[in-house]
Structure formats: C-alpha cells, structure tokens
Amino acid sequence: MRRQLTLATGVLVALIGLADFRQGTDLSMQVFYFLPVALAVVARGPGFGLGVSVACVAISLGGDIAAGASFPSLVVPAWNAAIALIIYLVLVWLLSSLLHLQHELERRVEQRTAALAGEIAERERLEKSILEISERERRSIGHDLHDGLGQHLTGTAITGQLLAERLQERAAEETPDAFRVVDLVKTAIAQTRHMAKGLLLADIDPEGLPPALAEFCAVTTAQFRVACIFITEEPTVPLPPGNGVASHLLRIAQEAVRNAVRHGGAKRVEVRLHNRDHRLTLMVRDDGSGLPPAAQRSGGLGLRIMAHRAEMIGATFAIERAPAGGTIVQCSLPLP
Template sequence: MVIHLRRHADRHPRLVEAAFLLLIYAATSNQYRRAGTDTMWWPGFALAAVTCTTLLARRRRPGTVVVLTTLATAVAGAQGSTFGPLLLLPVIVALYELTLQASQRTIRTHCLLVAVILLPTALLWDSEDKPWANEAVSLAFWILLPILHGSAVRARRAYLDTVRTRAEDAERTRYEEAQHRVTEERIRIARELHDVVAHHMALANAQAGTAAHLFSTHPAQAGQILTELTGTTTAALRELEATVGLLRQPETAEESLNPAPGLERLPDLVAAFAAAALHITIAVDGPVQPLSAGVDLTAFRIVQEALTNVAKHTAVNTAHIHLAYAQEQLTITVSDDGNPITPPRAPGGGFGLIGMRERAQSAGGRLRAGRRPEGGFAVTAELPISI
C-alpha cells in the first residue's frame, strides 16, 4: 500500500503539492480564533490562504517565504490567536525548506529573525497567561525543530550523494582500467606478431635470395637452402598460429603449456640465419645465470629482432652476439661490421627498434641502438637477471 502511494505521488507531484498545502491551510485557518472564545477572526482565513500560497515558492525563494510566513503568523498572534504548532505550521515548513538549501549563515540569520519577530508577539499578545519562560521555550522548540530535522536530512542527502559519486568514480575507474588492460594486451600481441613475422619473413627472403643466386652454379646447395626454407616457413606458420590463438581463448582459459622461447634457443636461431648466409658468432662473459621467464623471453626476442634487422638492412654476412652476465644484470649486444642498405620501406614505417625498446622497458631494463665509431651498427640491451 505504501509503495503504491509512493509511486502515485511520484507520478503526480502537483497533486501531492496541492493536497499538502490544503492540509496546512485547514490546520492553520482553524487557529485564527480569539483565545477563550469561539469567535473566529474572519480575515484570518484570507491571511491563511495567502500564507499557504506563499509556500508554493519555498523551493525557489526559501528566505523570502520564511519572512512572509513569519509576519503573517505574527499578525495572527497579535489578533489574539494562540501560538502553537498548528499556527506555526507554515513557518515550520518554510524553515525546513530553507535549511535544506541555504548556507549555515543564512539559516542562522533567518532563525534569529523569526525569534525576534515571534517571541515579543507571543509574550505581549498571547492571552493564555503562560509563564514567559514556558512561552519562550515552547516557541524556541518549534523554531529549532525544523532546522535540526532539515540539517539531518541535508547531511543524509550529502552522504548519499558522496556514496553515489564514489560508486560512479569506481565504475569509471574499473572501465578505464579494463580499457587500459585491453590496450596493453593488444600492444603485446602486436609486438609478438611483429617479431614473428619480421624474423621469419626476413629469414625466408634471405634464404630465397641465396638459393636463387646459387641455383645456376651450385644447384645442390640451392636445393638444401630451399629445403631449409620450407622449415622456416613452417616455423613461421606455427608461431603465427600460436600467437593468433591467444585472441581466441576465453578469459578463463589456462595459459599455454608450451614453454616460451628463451636464450637456450640461440643455437637454433643462429642455425636458421646460417641457412640465409649470415654467419653469427656468440661470446659470453661471466658465469651464465638462470633468467626469469619474462627476462628470458625479452632477451631472446631482442636478439631475434636485432639479427633480423642485420639481415634486412645491412650488406654483411657476419653478426656478433655478446652476452655479459653480471651479479644483477645481463647486457646483450648485437652488432655488425657492415654498411647499411636501403631496402623499400613499408608505408607505415618500421617498428623493430620501438618494439625492442618497449620490451626492454617492460622488463625493467633499457636499450640503446646506434652506429659504432669503428663502423657498423650495434644494439645494446641491459636487463635485470630477474623481475
């Protein structure tokens, strides 16, 4: 029943407002009688109508409505009406609305104004001969009651607004965090795809070029290179399938059980480039230390991309890999001694160095790349042993 009435009130706010003002009018107009008699002060009905009508503007001009209802109540009291909660009802409603909207200073000012107007009126013209202390306490109670109740409602609304704002902020933060994670995952997959495609396609291109060069003079060697080219393309397809397969996995899918590539696969990488006529030397300084999975994968991908750049962008057949193990750091240097060549550039530019730098930074390290004073190009990555 209560829920039904509340829904009806929400759908018809003007009807509810009219009924509310009529109830106030009925309660206050009956108080416009001279104390001790049944004689009605008939102009009081008109005064009560004006007073209740001013309450229509209590939400737009609460301060003005408080002043008008107070003056009307003082006039009624001066005509002999008894000061009580029903006579003060318009003032109580106006003070309550003022408390919900105005500042504390405005509330105190109007509260003092109401007391200054009504208290002398009640003491001078109230004919019930109550002790002045009782009259003052009673009037103060009815003035302070709507202010205290309004302050409690205002504090409750402010609390609910704060809770709602925090909930909205939390929801927005969760959405932004989810978007950030999606972006990071897209970048990670794009980086993996770039490394796989760039490495295997560059290697396949080098093997095909070498085979074409040797086909007329050394057909047996060209045939061997073409056989290795088949293995290169097969490996490329396998890695592409594994990488793209990550996009098809649901969020709850378990991680792949296949181990991620690491520096233990350097001999296979060197052999693959050897089939493309790129000779690679490996030098290691310091005792070899086990790397964490993330650093191991980062180190392998940086070496792979650096060698791919050597095969694509330099006219040499030799590259050097130097691994220096320190107590807390692994330094990787991939260098060559050749001169750069300028192959056709893709419309979007290259992302090899950008990807290597991002990988190093994601593992807590850093990467430098540039020409060497003695000639050639070098890529140097400094990675922590573990993260």
C-alpha cells in the first residue's frame, strides 16, 4: 500500500508539473500540488511530504521559467516559491498531526478493546468457577445429608422403635407418643433423602436428562405436595457431549420449579422437553401468582443464574407471565 501511494505521488507530481508547464504563466497550478503533498505525508510521513513539497515548488518555478516567464528581479520568484513552500509545509504539519491523532486513537481503542476482552474473559472464568464451586457444595451437602444426617436419623428411628416396643410390652401410657415420635423421625428421614436426591442430581450424562427431570418432578411432588408433571416426546435427547449441557438444563428446570413453588405459590407445574427443528426446548410452566413486573425487569439472583447457565451452553433464555396466569420459563438450545 505504501509503495502504491509513493508511486501515485510521483506520477501526480509529474502530471501536474507537465500541465503547469503547458498552461504557461497565466494561471497558477499551485493548489493542485496539494494532492501529491498529502499523498506523500500519508505514504511515508512528514519527512517525505517535506521533500515532495520542495520538489513541487521547484517544478512549478522551473516550469514558469521554461515557459518564458519574466520577473523584474530575483526577489519575485523567490518570494512566490517561499510562500508556496510555507503553504505546503502547513499542509504537511496539519496532515501529520491528524494522522498522529488518528493512530493514537486507534492505539487507545485497541488497548481498551484488549482490556475489555480480558475483563470479559476473567468475568466468565470467575462465573464458571462460582458455578463449579456451587455444584461441588451442592454435592457435598447432598452427601452429608444422605450419609450423615440420614444415617443419624435412621439410627434414632431404630432406637425410638426399640424404646416404643419396650413401652408397649409394659403397657405404658406413653406408648402412643413414642410411636408418634418414631413416625416423625421416619418422615424426617424421607424428607432428608428427598433433599439429598435433589442436591445430588448434578452431573448427568446427556442421555440421562429425561429420566433425571422425571425423577426431580417426582421428588418435588412428594416434598412440596404439589402436582409437578414431566412431559416429553423423546425418551432420549441427542445432546452434545461435554460442557455439562444436561446438568445445566436440569439446574435451570430445578430453579424454575422451586421459584414457582416457593415464590409463586403454584399448585401445578409442568416441565416439558421437546426436540423440534433441531432445537431442544425446555419449558417450565406453572399456575402460580406469576412473575412480578419489578422482578421481571431487574431479575433476581435465581433468574440471572438461569440466564447465565443458558448462555454458557449457547442457549436462549426467556421468562414471561403466562396469559392465563402463572409463569413460563423457556430455554432453547440448538442441536448439532
């Protein structure tokens, strides 16, 4: 590009000088030399522009002399040449300053773009790390509930059962109360297992998404006493391997269902999974009070986490109020 501009500068100087010679001394061609001077500055910088300026003044003056121009004294052509050279030098200085400002601006834009890219990459890394830590903590709590608290409650239930049977052998009045305590402990064991199962449904294989969603809906129905129904047309889903796609979709469904039950007061929740036109769509619909307008505008922590999970797997995320009441959460993922 620089070689082409340099060649164009030389050609223009020669053509304008020839035209200046043929025009004679009646009309001035000084303004036409601005173009090669400007091209010289763009092509090679202010030094080359200065050289082209001197050449343009010399060619213009030489052309006038060759055309037979007569001057009353040498001061006149020297003055005209000096004025033309000063004008060209001002042009060179202005263009050089503008180019320097442009290059400085481009450099700052590149630096800022690189800094923003680094900040975005660091933010994504931190968000991914936070989600990974969250998943590990979920699994840890789930194992503690199942293997720790669950086993402890089981032992308590056995001890209480033995105590209740001894009281029954003695026909003690406290026998019904003892059996009631055992029943309460058994209920606590069942709730603990349901909670642990919900927390341990984290890392699943791509083909295990429908069974995991069905199991989660069953656990939700038993734990919260609501009608949580799983509907699908596909026994298996051709999800891309890796990146935890199935786990993220399961977590989005869990968050949406729990929001519907805890905050929306829903009595019926439908979790749908269907594959159409090479897009896998997960939809959670409830009959609760719906999403408040303020929450829909600003978005709570759960909504932002769901949206971020969808973004991490390349899916689109949308949440809206259902026309007949309730909330619709939809996550759509393109399939290979």
